[in-house]
Amino acid sequence: MNSSTWWPAPAKLNLCLHVNGKRSDGYHELQTLFQFVDWCDYLQFTVRNDNHITLNPELPGVPAHSNLIVKAARMLQQHSGVTLGADITLDKRLPMGGGIGGGSSDAATTLVALNQLWQTNIAVDELAQMGLSLGADVPVFVRGLAAMADGVGEQLRPVTVAEPWYLIIVPAVEVATADIFAAKDLPRDTAKITNLEKQPAQWKNDCQQVVCNRYPQVAKALAWLVDYAPSKMTGTGCCVFGQFALKSDAEAALAEMPTGWTATVTKGCNRSPLLALIA
């Protein structure tokens, strides 16, 4: 790996998101199953001999100092004491704020790539722990293995599940995670299920109805998609995904989608494209 390598930062899907209760600190007890897809942002890193971190291009509405990529690089500098810096190029392909974790994934790829390029040699457990303070979903991207998450999402257990093709639709709305978890109509009483990863018939998203109630575009996308495939919302929205055994069937559905909608066809993967690159 060198300065011309494009490091992938894949999206994730929450194949289920069960809300099991609310804790006294306000956070929710969850069971959620993370799988990666082969739909990615790409980042390039050139090591600098001074300690500057630059990012090109910047994201509209996100100043560099609050971009999770720059935050991750600074965190690794501080944690390791390294005196090097980096010029970072971002090829942003994932929609922002859609529940597919693009920002968290960019942060994780930055930690993994710079840990290698700066030769800081921080172990993966420590890197994942560092990432947690940048976002709840950063650790699963650092580890790169599909996983069942428990607790408030921080206890991860790698799992192997089917790797279908997905048609992911991106409704033109931004959903604030905190608003959905604060909603009065959110069901919070799903019982914990042992070996949930082995029981796909039980997988559901407890946030889905709440988001559909507030955002008709999400309800509309799901209502259209279920005619083609078993379909759900990911995370706290707004993206929805349908599951297909054949790529050609997912593409056929995409071809029939109403004009003006944004969507992509991509493959589910239990090992992330980032892990595949560094293995």
Ligand SMILES: C[C@](O)(CO)[C@H](O)COP(=O)(O)OP(=O)(O)OC[C@H]1O[C@@H](n2ccc(N)nc2=O)[C@H](O)[C@@H]1O
């Ligand atoms: C639920 C997931 O979408 C699953 O992928 C993510 O874990 C959410 O991750 P995120 O966007 O990084 O969200 P966070 O910044 O951790 O949380 C945003 C807000 O959602 C609420 N929140 C989040 C996670 C959780 N287990 N219980 C909660 O109640 C809290 O009010 C929190 O302030």
Ligand SMILES: Nc1ncnc2c1ncn2[C@@H]1O[C@H](COP(=O)(O)OP(=O)(O)OP(=O)(O)O)[C@@H](O)[C@H]1O
């Ligand atoms: N590199 C980045 N890429 C995307 N968003 C970023 C980045 N850095 C900071 N952000 C901020 O984080 C917000 C949420 O980004 P992201 O695309 O990860 O949301 P998401 O897919 O809903 O994530 P999650 O599923 O983890 O809730 C953005 O609206 C943006 O303000």
